[in-house]
């Protein structure tokens with residue numbers, strides 16, 4: 001059974017990571033006067049092609065949504081979407097993987113869910129050629145049922161993010177790791193400013 005068919009379990013594992021707060025702090029630091037914002041990768045609409053026909057002062061793409069776009073040309077299209085919605089001087093805030101998770105062996109943990117304790121085993125694969133980091137999870141639920149899921153995330157290293165950003169008319173102004181200071185990875189917030 002897939003995790004998507006287990007809403008309670010999905011809520012436990014997708015609980016708030018603090019990314020929204022980190023994003024808000026970055027906007028307050030770099031563009032405190034931003035009054036309009038559009039968030040891509042949070043609902044319907046393909047961010048490679050969507051056009052809302054308005055420009056805003058802050059553009060965000062959080063929760064690793066960018067990592068689910070794997071192809072280089074598609075990534076360029078997504079950055080063009082960001083540019084098409086940015087006013088001159090607008091801030092772009094991305095939350096995405098900037099380095100792979102590499103673990104030789106799967107790791108296991110027990111997590112509390114509304115149905116009781118569940119054991120989750122997580123393994124990662126890293127394909128350097130495609131820069132796809134695959135995470136496999138296997139769940140042994142309190143009921144005895146098993147569930148599994150797999151996600152494939154494209155890693156964009158900091159210098160690549162710089163290239164995609166500049167290609168669409170943004171310059172990077174900050175990159176911070178999840179702890180809020182330093183750039184360690186695997187996940188980072190990238191802040192860029194629209195130069196056009």
Ligand SMILES: C[S@@+](CC[C@H](N)C(=O)[O-])C[C@H]1O[C@@H](n2cnc3c(N)ncnc32)[C@H](O)[C@@H]1O
Pocket residue numbers: 040041042043045046047048061062063064065066068069
């Ligand atoms: C882990 S969720 C994060 C959702 C949300 N941004 C957040 O921070 O909670 C990843 C999202 O990326 C979206 N996504 C993947 N490829 C996309 C694309 N080409 N255009 C728009 N959204 C996409 C998926 O629909 C999914 O909702």
